[in-house]
Amino acid sequence: MRSTSSTIRTLRAARTAAAVIAGALALTLTACGGSHDDKSSSDKSSGSTQTGGATVTLPKLDGQHLEVAAVWTGGEQKNFKTVLAEFQKRTGAEVTFVPAQDPIINFLGSKIAGGQPPDVALLPQPGAIKQAVDRKWAKPLGAEAQAELAKNYSQGWQDIGKVGGKQYGVYYKAANKSLIWYNAKVFEGANGKEPKTWQELLTAAQNIYDSGVTPFSIGGADGWTLTDWFENVYLSQAGPEKYDQLAQHKIKWTDPSVKQALTTLAQIWGKKDYIAGGPNGALQTEFPASVTQTFTGGDQPKAGMVFEGDFAQVNIGETKARIGADAKVFPFPAVGAQAPVVTGGDAAVILKDSKAAQALVTFLASPDAASIQAKLGGYLSPNKNVPDSAYPNAVQQKMAKALLAAGDSFRFDMSDQAPQAFGGTPGKGEWKDLQDFLKNPTDVAGTQAKLEKDAAAAYGSGS
Template sequence: MRSKSSTIRTHRAVTTLAALLAGALALSACSSGGSKSGTKEKSGGGQTPAGSTVTLPKLNGAHLEVAAVWTGAEQDNFKKVLAEFEKRTGASVTFVPAQDPIVNFLGSKIAGGQPPDVAMLPQPGAIKQAVRNKWAKPLGPQALKELRQNYSQGWQDIGKVDGKQYGVYYKAANKSLIWYNAKVFANAGAKEPKTWKDLLTAAQAVYDSGVTPFSVAGADGWPLTDWFENVYLSQAGPEKYDQLAQHKIKWTDPSVRQALTTLAQIWGRKDYLAGGQDGALQTEFPASVTQTFTGGDQPKAAMVYEGDFVQVNIAETKAKVGTDAKVFPFPAVGSTAPVVSGGDAAVILKDSQAAQALATFLASPDAATIQAKLGGYLSPNKNVPVSAYPNAVQQKIAKALIASGDDFRFDMSDQAPQAFGGTPGKGEWKDLQDFLKNPADVAGAQAKLEKDAAAAYGSGS
């Protein structure tokens, strides 16, 4: 279970960030100073661009492997960050494609005597498991210095285990956004909703105009957990959210029944889902996005729920963010709109000067600024210039994230043991896929969720 230090405990905190995000999507202009160009040599270090905040050692001849589950543009953009590390240090870095669940992938590599030097872990639960298995190595003094300079306490804490720092949260996500096809909304006369009731009204208007309202990535279990978490956080409140995240209340609790019943108002409408329930269960996340923004004003669906990283997939279509593809905060189901965050942390598995240097680089604004400029990425690093993000939508989301400080709730399934919250075909992912297939069986879904949660939390796996 996650420690209490990893999330902020006040209802006011969630309210504050929800208000910030709502304002963030108004697309007003914002600016911040950028970094300087050119390079200079610092004594005792490698190549350091002028204006850089971090000094790295010379690592000529060193070789590193970095494992992550990232694919497509996300992987390509991260490789550009690694290329900059190579340029500055003289080390060579190989990206190792990993599979979900990454802990199982790493276990196989370690058993074979070939662990990567650094792994990007998408769950706090995975960090805890890596520490418990004695795979993870603590961060050294230089990485800790960068982390403390550039991150709020909350983002530092979720990378800690038993008070010791193991993770650098290189990537963040705002998982409380719904993206929509602007032409479809305009043709339907639909307005951006602020409440769940408004969302249902907008969905009906879209449906009446001849377009299916929602694209749901049911083939991938994790987007379904994110749907649930937003509804649950807004409806049940942050205290209940924290209790369920730590399995201090059961999944058979009435608050879970209420959230699933609410979800069924959309998931239970076959004509509201692109391809119906069966089609949704065959739709992987990238396709859920692209089918919303291809086909002009007659796409397969008008709306798709997921985080700021949706922009990577929108970029694969001809749609432009801010004009063709617009976004609104996940509507309030209860009294307050939800704000759920996620992220990926760099964790050292083979302690060496080179691995520590890479962790230090990833904790610096330099690394995050490179990827921010490429789009489809959000950093919790508060010293990344907001102007580095390539469009007004992303700039405002980033500004709101940094302004929130510690006022966020971390993805619930990512806090859970990997066997429950992070394994394809098992646990919460599978149980919510089954619920999407049969949204009328709320009690059955609750029973399955509780059985799998009890087993995973009991074993800690």
């Protein structure tokens, strides 16, 4: 995750589209529709299939075996296995999912050292793609995969899968990481309305607290959720230019803009009664539990709101809450001039070049594969040829439209752009520093100093 910046230096072509996306999201995010029939049809004999007018042709691969590694668990893993099963059915290849651990680069390193690398890996940090290329693990995409990618993806999504001008990654999965989900019964009981500004969010939190419910659930045991909090506040408050500079470490974490963002975050993190279990409880709560505890317990859940991306739907689905009715969502409120939009994603990268591996990545670049997982929920694709009807409800359809409406104008998750040692390793770097800040939100200066020290070491080494 995730959720969920390939070469840190090539990503800057992205432009923010916060106003466009937030506006589109705000229109009908809380609507809920029924499921739609999948309009894809498949020709099992030829391996040629159609979805939304697009066609992908796959070779026969009887007798071949593929291993695919990803840091996906629970419903996300189960749904992806459904996609792999379809590839297996169409080609005859045998496909095995390999559960990976964070950080996946370390996991892959041990596999490669042991002579058993998976054929394909889903890399959740674009910076990890560059590391895989630099270490000569990753293999460039072949002509068929590149053609499918060019047909279905905007240039911006293609570019973040490139290293040194060569295409290595296919962004199979995307995430809108600028959303706050809320328990509709709690909001109703607190006479709450969906906030559009940070101050309105603070007011809503106080109203929820006064109604007898803790306002926020935070999955602080997973440091990446805290980086997402920071990035949304920072992008909206400091603006896209500063965001890009900090993402590239062209300005230091001791910059006044970082102080301002941390001070703003402390308006929530610094109120222990606003956080389910207090800071210590949050630091023992993993992301899935932070979501489910917001939507269980009737009108007295452990919290009224939980911040995270569209992928939280998978966890909401594990409760009895109905998305669009019991569980609703609003865009992350504007802290500065406009609401932020932060995206993430997972890219398929080939580690063992073969006809079968190339065919699988070609399939993952097609609307066929994305439509299968879209129908299962908790998933967004940057593939522009996935039909709206592939998504199971109006909430997801609007999220997908908003994502695609940005075109090439988006801001990618900042921590995913950083070297993994800083932005993507449990117990280290930004993840650990923000966990410490959640524990002690009064230490803004100390947190900045630690962030800068860790960032300087990681960017200096490129690791």
